[in-house]
Amino acid sequence: MTSASDTPPPPAPPLEKGLRGDSVGLLATIALGLASVAPAYSIAVTLGLVTLVVGDLAPAALLLGFVPILLTAFAFRELNRRMPDCGTTFVWNTRAFGPAVGWVAGGWTVLVATVLAMTTLAQVGASATLAFLGLDAAAGSTFAVTAVAVVLIALVVTVAYRGIQLAAHVQYAMLGLQLLAMLAFGVAAFARDGAATPSLSWVSPFAFDDFGSFAEAVLLCLFIYWGWDALITFNEETVDSDRTPGRAAVASTLILLVTYLFTAFAAISFAGTGTGGLGLGKAENAADVLTLLSPTVLGGAASRVVTLAIAVSAVGALLTCAGSSPRSTLSMSAHGALPAAFGRVHPRFRTPAFGTVFFGAAAAVALVLLTLVSADFLGDAILSIGLLIAFYYGVTGFACAWYFRRRLRNSPRDLLVKGVLPATGGLMMLAAFVRSAYDMADPDYGSTSLGGVGGVFLLGVGSIVLGAVVMLLVRTRHRRFFQHGRTAVTTLSVTEN
Template sequence: MSQDAPARQDPPREEHHELRADGITAAGSIVMAVAGSAPAYSITATTAVLIAAAGLASPAALLWCGLPMLGIAWAFAYLGRADVNAGAAYSWVGRALHPILGFLAGWALVVSATIFMVAGALPAGAATVSLFDEKAASNTLLVTVVGAVWFLIMALAVLLGVRVTARAQWIMSTVEVALLVVFGVLAIVRAAGSDHAGPSFDWSWLGFSHFSGVGGFVAAALIAAFYYWGWDVSSNLNEETKDGRKAAGRGGIIGVIIVFLLFEVFTIAVQVLLPAKVIAKSDGNILSLLGDVLWPGIGGKILVIAVALSTIATLETTLIQVTRSLFAMGRDHTIPLVFGRAHKKWRTPAFATLVVTGVSIILFIGSNFLGSVGDILSNAVSSIGIQIAFYYALAAIAVIVAYRRLVFQSVRNFIFIALWPGLGAAFMVFVFVAAIPNSTLPVILIGFGALAIGVIPLIIFWRKGRAYYGRRPLELPEELVTSQIDISSNDPKVQ
């Protein structure tokens, strides 16, 4: 070649965007999982809704939804061992089952999280306003504005980086859980006595005898699923967690156990210590009422602080889930590629965060025309329950398919990879299907309609996302194939 000829230039390579690694510790992963389920928020916003649907069967609904939910947490843990991906179920289901199912699983999380951020901001605003003026907490416009302000603050924290987010979660969630434990002990002591306004606790409350048929069980199960939902934020953070291949899944399992215990204690305490009429009229303020009974004069205010911290914390974790899912989708070009770009300095999905924040603010404003806080929460909870059941079921099925060669290698593998996640999948499929004839029209339109909208980006980006839709099968690492899988240890135990 002549020396005067221009040197050949390599074609420009597409810029690779990565999230900040090692921003969250193993303990921080547990904190994130607990914050994602938001125990104080879930209890105060959902207990009255659950009791209205299930009555004395409310503790049973939490138990019989909690057991399969723990099986799904095991599924997430094992899937995370095979594929560390911010999209979590979006990636796992797509590679283990089918890319279309994977995309719809990710879409289900995105729409459920977006709906929740509207519903979640309302209790944050209500809790804050009630600290200063309890009567003003019924003003939907004021509550929405204050909730939106909190949401914007949390959005800024998420935008600035996972380390800022993790520090904020440690503070908020530690205080929240500490307060709940103290009042939980007070509630157990008070409920054990004879001085209470409701019926005495009976172990039959944990059985099936108090459900009003299949329809009653399904309605209660959808609500109970909403209680637990959010623990899987630890999996969406696996790319940003130290030893995320194991720590993220382990954090989800421990988080589910912690929130299950808190949910049961406070649901039983509410039914035993508060009159039925008070529960029915609580309008998302149940913990404050319970606090006044347990510690007259100051207890209600203390638990309102716990609710505010919990709600603000879960707004942050929900925003993390939806932005990480969108980041993974954008990276695969199953939605606009710009969603898959990370900020060069903060290493966060900045564009996704800004878009979701803007959409949520618009929905906050629109929610003022939908009715009272209680009406909005009731429809949102059941709708989100449908979407949760959809993508949790797919993830639980995915782990069985992905690990099918290892299922019968040991009793442990059979129980934690096949049996328990399989029961979780069956439970979620049942709830999803049975919800169709047993839900109100608004719940069906929001729950199933939002899922159906996901077909639009699927069709539009089918060609551009060919790397994803070309189906890369989920392959287990060689060390997992040749050794006994043990997610509680850093070293595999050779069989």
């Protein structure tokens, strides 16, 4: 047992930032977490790619890709119990490793990944909406899709601006439609004549032929689980803020696992992994599995519901992004790490007003600029998100083990959930980061390259390096935060109410 002097002093209770406390409970928090992942969209666009790599072992890849996500969820849960702050990874990594790591890994990297994600979510939501409305010509027009995408960003920003309670109620409806559509698709696929009987060998972690295909498939699967951590940024507005977000994080990841495995088993049972017809081993079928198979599985009219579910899925995730990022910058501003404008809270809606509008505008501008540069460039920007995810999840896993290092001998539970599990998750995530970076440096990876280096690598690693440069500039204006180190996040430096 350790003595009391060996236990790190608790951070000060989270001080009032102006957000509306006790606004949402456990169920609403889980809904926000699930919606931020865009489950219908994520499985639709990822399952085919995974199947191309490992065939009918796609469910095994989904299961193995879930392991580091679950271990990271334990890290988020334990750190949130100790430090319930809407700044989440920014605050936790700062407390563990200091302000530089906290600002870059816990703040900047998360925000860049979210803005990039918002661009693709808006684009997917726009094209799926136009397709659902039968406007196929518009859905194939870059201008029309981009224009509708900007309108969608404006709509979700308006909802996010007006408060978390309204956002949660909207998410209930959108999430319900997604889960219902995926359930209907799965049940119908299993019931179709000729559907293969699912095999336990499809989830065997020992059936992969080589490490390269195994690693590539698992890395692809990391993307479809990413986003659940957005729910933690609402922790200061939840009931029982030190426990509810952590429970919701673990629950949402488990729900995602079950949903994805069910859908994957159904799709593979119905279509198989061959290279002919609707087979998932055919490269032309990989882009959107649900949209491809739904007309045959559900029939023409019912399949349109799946198209709507994908549109709703993307818009729901976009809405959560529009709410989570401003809360991260609210915390960074409140602790003196960003300009005071990001700390302004609307007096009526109790939301980070400036930050919400800022991130909506940033996502819209990024979407338009990347589209103007090249559609391929936008695609590579989306692929680079995987690097950013693995980086900040990995650092956070190690932050948990390091922060609680003096408490790990207190009990077997502390050793396991505060040390072993988070550190293992962090190691797996950073290993995924290194492997991904190595693969993405190849000029043939993705659609663009510069100087013999893959564009995806340049965008992913380049974003992190750019964050370090921006941090040096910010440091000249916010010396107090960077000088006081780990203790800077225990009290508010700026109060904006």
